[in-house]
Amino acid sequence: MAISARVALTTTALAFSAALVLAGCSSGDSSQSSGAASASTTKAASGTQVTVTETEYALKLSQSSFTPGTYTFTADNAGKVTHALEIDGPGVSDVKTKNLGGGQQAALTVTLKKGTYELYCPVDGHKGLGMDQHITVP
Ligand SMILES: [Cu+2]
Known part of the structure; x- marks a missing residue:
């Protein structure tokens, strides 16, 4: 096996x-x-570490203020159903984790620029249930 x-x-x-x-x-x-390719192909943890705790049905970020730079967002599924994390915004498009079962984690490293980014769970319907957050980089 x-x-x-x-x-x-x-x-x-x-x-x-x-x-x-x-x-x-x-x-x-x-x-x-x-730009988008370089954001999604960097797998090693680097930059500022941010934990995104996922539950039914909410996202909780370990920090709420951001400046331009490199961040590693670690999605931590603290819930019971399958979740994932997707980030979209300037220079970051369609960057997402695989589906995570309860207790699993996965990291996304992205470079944030000035602008507004959306973090959400791409699993069917979860975004509409509340797993959706916007962050603004001033
Ligand atoms: Cu979800």
Whole structure:
């Protein structure tokens, strides 16, 4: 069982690499999207650490004031149902965690600029139930 799980992970990683190579080769106009790409491909924890505690159905951020710079938002599912975290705003588009079961965590590293960003749970219906927060970077 351990071996087959490892093979599956390797296959996924290879497929992901191939997708990146294809995306790189096909681009005549990739410069337009480079900002968003750099935001979503940085996986290592860096910058200011912010915890986003997720419950049914609310988000609670460990800090509420922000300045331009790099932040790592760690989504902490403290609830019982599946949640995730997505961030959208200037230079940050469609950056999201995988679905997280209760007790799981995942991190997103993004560079915030001046503007307003929305953090929300992309699981069906949860945003409308209250898992939605806006932060403003002055
Ligand atoms: Cu949710």
